[in-house]
Amino acid sequence: MEISDQTSYSYFQYFKGLGLPIYLRLNLAHFQSDVVELFKSMKFEEMSPKEVTEMEEGFSKEKFSRLLTIEEATPGVMRQIGSFSDSDRFGSESIQPKDGYQVYRYRGLAMMLYAHSFKEWQMGCSEDFGVEATNLASRVVINRFLSWSLAPLGIIGFWGVPVDEGMVVMKPSDSNGEVVFIDVFKRWSYTQDGNKRIKNSFKLLKLDSSLKERSITMSGERFLTFLTAHCTYFSYGGHSIPVRQMIQSLCRNYEGHVYPLESFQPRTDLNL
Structure with a gap:
């Protein structure tokens, strides 16, 4: 231009x-x-x-x-x-x-x-x-x-919000368009709250309204499918090989948990 x-x-x-x-x-x-x-x-x-x-x-x-x-x-x-x-x-x-x-x-x-x-x-x-x-x-x-x-740059995004445990992965409408970007190799996260080092115990959570008072660890296949569906990288022919590799790396290094919706407490505007 x-x-x-x-x-x-x-x-x-x-x-x-x-x-x-x-x-x-x-x-x-x-x-x-x-x-x-x-x-x-x-x-x-x-x-x-x-x-x-x-x-x-x-x-x-x-x-x-x-x-x-x-x-x-x-x-x-x-x-x-x-x-x-x-x-x-x-x-x-x-x-x-x-x-x-x-x-x-x-x-x-x-x-x-x-x-x-x-x-x-x-x-x-x-x-x-x-x-x-x-x-x-x-x-x-x-x-x-x-x-x-x-x-x-090796940074991949997922619709969702940061929490103490890691992040809650959501639909864009549920997160109000908010994204957590993760540097897969340097282990940093970039969010609307700022950037911070990713802990070894970092978890990616899925909220479930039917679950009560406990969380469930996702299987590897379910975790991979879940992250792939909520990745913010949008392309005509599906995810590229590097993007798929970044998602696979996250699945190998971190856990996916199904978490009870009733126990989720979103941060308030005062914490932004």
């Missing part, structure tokens, strides 16, 4: 200070103020002009850099975003492979053009992106971007 006026763009980095080369760029004048709060809650921090200059100077040298430019969609693009297609029968999200790139669409909200061989990606979206009414969908879209960008 041709950028005529770089100074009109604000830049945000995921977990700034930790060395993760994942960035967002957008003109804030085109969006509601809620979008900044959304980014902050997802651990994107705004960059200073000096930090932006340093990032641009080293961007081409950093193998795993990703920059998503977010623009307000033109009327023509919004028609594409809002139109119905055969893939819509599977849900609001779809991916269409094109020659050399892929098109991700969240119907009614956003369309992203990306290719894993390119560092700069583009997204057009509704001016309501990030507002309260689209908060869940907006989180899903940004977490898809993060999932594709972090996977080459």
Whole structure:
């Protein structure tokens, strides 16, 4: 995308200070103020002009850099975003492979053009992106971007929330679009609460309303199937070999438990 006026763009980095080369760029004048709060809650921090200059100077040298430019969609693009297609029968999200790139669409909200061989990606979206009414969908879209960008770094995401034992794996609607990202090899987690070292006793929990006062350890096959179904990495042809290997590694190193829903206590806003 041709950028005529770089100074009109604000830049945000995921977990700034930790060395993760994942960035967002957008003109804030085109969006509601809620979008900044959304980014902050997802651990994107705004960059200073000096930090932006340093990032641009080293961007081409950093193998795993990703920059998503977010623009307000033109009327023509919004028609594409809002139109119905055969893939819509599977849900609001779809991916269409094109020659050399892929098109991700969240119907009614956003369309992203990306290719894993390119560092700069583009997204057009509704001016309501990030507002309260689209908060869940907006989180899903940004977490898809993060999932594709972090996977080459050995970091994989699952819909859910962190707990003392590890994490509760959920549907995106139940977690309000929240994700726990896990660095499989360095053993760190990245969540809306921050980043922390993963304990040897880390567990991935599934809530069950029929279970009372006890937890059950999942079998290896059931655990693998469960994590595969709740992984945030979304692709047209199914999970890639590296993604499947990361899931398998988690299943070998950690336990999956079925946990009684009645015993689950979600954190409050005061703990965020």
